[in-house]
Amino acid sequence: MKKVTVNASRVYDIIIDKGILDRAGELCATVKKPCRAAILTDSNVAPLYLARLEKSLSGAGYETVSYTIPAGESSKSAENYLAFLSFLAQNKITRSDCIFALGGGVVGDLCGFCAATYLRGVEFIQIPTTLLAMVDSSVGGKTAIDIPEGKNLVGAFYQPSLVICDYDTLSTLPDDIFTDGCAEVIKYGLINDKELFCKLKNPIMPQIEDIIENCVRNKRDVVDADERDTGVRQLLNLGHTAAHSIEALSDFAISHGSAVAMGMAIILRAAAALGHISKEDCDEAIGRISSYGLPTDCPYSARELADVALNDKKRQGGSITLIMPFGIGDSRLYKVSVDSLEEIFKAGL
Numbered sequence: 548m549k550k551v552t553v554n555a556s557r558v559y560d561i562i563i564d565k566g567i568l569d570r571a572g573e574l575c576a577t578v579k580k581p582c583r584a585a586i587l588t589d590s591n592v593a594p595l596y597l598a599r600l601e602k603s604l605s606g607a608g609y610e611t612v613s614y615t616i617p618a619g620e621s622s623k624s625a626e627n628y629l630a631f632l633s634f635l636a637q638n639k640i641t642r643s644d645c646i647f648a649l650g651g652g653v654v655g656d657l658c659g660f661c662a663a664t665y666l667r668g669v670e671f672i673q674i675p676t677t678l679l680a681m682v683d684s685s686v687g688g689k690t691a692i693d694i695p696e697g698k699n700l701v702g703a704f705y706q707p708s709l710v711i712c713d714y715d716t717l718s719t720l721p722d723d724i725f726t727d728g729c730a731e732v733i734k735y736g737l738i739n740d741k742e743l744f745c746k747l748k749n750p751i752m753p754q755i756e757d758i759i760e761n762c763v764r765n766k767r768d769v770v771d772a773d774e775r776d777t778g779v780r781q782l783l784n785l786g787h788t789a790a791h792s793i794e795a796l797s798d799f800a801i802s803h804g805s806a807v808a809m810g811m812a813i814i815l816r817a818a819a820a821l822g823h824i825s826k827e828d829c830d831e832a833i834g835r836i837s838s839y840g841l842p843t844d845c846p847y848s849a850r851e852l853a854d855v856a857l858n859d860k861k862r863q864g865g866s867i868t869l870i871m872p873f874g875i876g877d878s879r880l881y882k883v884s885v886d887s888l889e890e891i892f893k894a895g896l
C-alpha cells in the first residue's frame with residue numbers, strides 16, 4: 548500500500564493498493580463518519596464494481612444510493628449535471644452526507660462539479676477506475692462539465708476528501724483506454740521525473756503501484772505549489788496545447804491520450820529544432836512514446852493546430868505559455884508570442 552498526502556486548500560490522502568475497493572467503507576470512515584453515500588458511476592463501471600462498493604460502504608454503516616450515467620465523454624454534460632443534482636435533492640442528501648465518484652475521469656469530473664455546487668459544497672470521495680483517472684484526474688481538484696462551445700468550460704476547483712486507487716480495477720480496462728492513460732504517465736516522466744521515465748522502459752503493469760505513486764507525487768507537488776493553475780501547475784500541460792487542437796480538429800475521433808502523444812512528439816521535435824533538447828533525448832523520448840503503441844505523427848498542419856490553439860481559453864493576450872522540454876525530466880514554462888506559435892508547431896511536425 549502507498550499513501551500520498553495532498554496539502555492544498557484541503558488536506559487529503561490518496562491511497563493506492565490492490566483490492567481496496569472492498570475496504571472502501573473502512574477507509575472512508577477514517578475521514579467521514581458513516582452517513583448517506585450518493586454514488587455516481589457509469590454504465591460500464593456499474594456492472595463491474597458498483598455492488599462491491601455498495602457492500603463495502605453498507606458494511607461500514609453508510610446508507611447508499613446510486614446513480615448511473617451512460618459511459619462516454621458526452622455524459623459530462625449540463626443535462627447529467629442537473630439530473631444528478633435532482634437525484635441528490637430527491638434523495639435528501641444533506642451537507643453532512645458524502646458523494647462518491649466511481650469510474651474514470653468523466654464520472655470524476657462531473658461528480659466533483661456536482662459536489663462543489665450542490666448545497667454550495669458537500670464532501671466527495673474519488674474512486675478512480677481508469678489509469679488516467681488514477682494518475683491524473685482524480686487528484687488536484689479540477690472538476691468540470693462540457694458545454695456545446697467546448698470541453699471543460701464550466702467547472703470549479705474543489706478538492707476531494709479522499710482518493711482510493713484500487714489498481715486491480717485496471718484489469719477490466721480495454722487496452723486502448725489503458726494505452727491512453729500511458730501517455731499521461733510518460734508525460735510526468737518527461738516533465739520532471741527522469742527516474743520514472745527510465746522505469747517506463749519496462750512494462751507498466753508489473754510495477755503499477757510504484758508508477759501510480761510516482762505520478763501522483765508529481766501531480767501533488769505541482770498542485771500543492773499552485774492549486775489554481777496560474778504557474779507551475781501549467782507544466783502538466785506538456786504536449787497539451789497541440790493535443791487540444793488535434794482532438795478538436797478530429798471532432799474528438801482521436802482520443803485524448805493519442806492526441807497528447809502526438810502533442811508531446813511535436814513539442815519534443817520543436818525543442819530539438821530550437822536547440823533546447825539534444826537530438827538523442829528527443830529520439831529517446833519519442834521512441835518511448837511509440838513503444839507504448841501511441842502515435843507520434845500528426846495528421847494536421849501547423850496552421851490548423853495554431854488556429855485552434857489561439858482560440859483556446861489558455862491564450863493570455865498576445866502570448867501563450869507552452870511547456871518546452873529542455874531534457875528528459877526537465878520541462879519548463881516557455882512563453883511565446885501568438886505569432887510564433889505556428890512556426891514552433893511547424894518545426895515539430
Ligand SMILES: NC(=O)c1ccc[n+]([C@@H]2O[C@H](COP(=O)([O-])OP(=O)(O)OC[C@H]3O[C@@H](n4cnc5c(N)ncnc54)[C@H](O)[C@@H]3O)[C@@H](O)[C@H]2O)c1
Nearest residue numbers: 591618651652653654676677679680683684689716719720
Ligand atoms: N480533472 C482533471 O484534472 C482531469 C485531468 C485529465 C483528464 N480529465 C478528464 O477526464 C476525462 C477522461 O477520463 P478517462 O480517460 O478516465 O475517461 P472515461 O471516464 O470516459 O473512461 C474511459 C472508458 O473506460 C470505461 N471504464 C472506466 N473504468 C473501467 C474499468 N475499470 N473497467 C472497464 N471499463 C472502464 C468507462 O466506462 C469509459 O467507457 C475527460 O473528460 C477529461 O477532460 C480531467
Ligand SMILES: [Zn+2]
Nearest residue numbers: 731787803807
Ligand atoms: Zn491530459
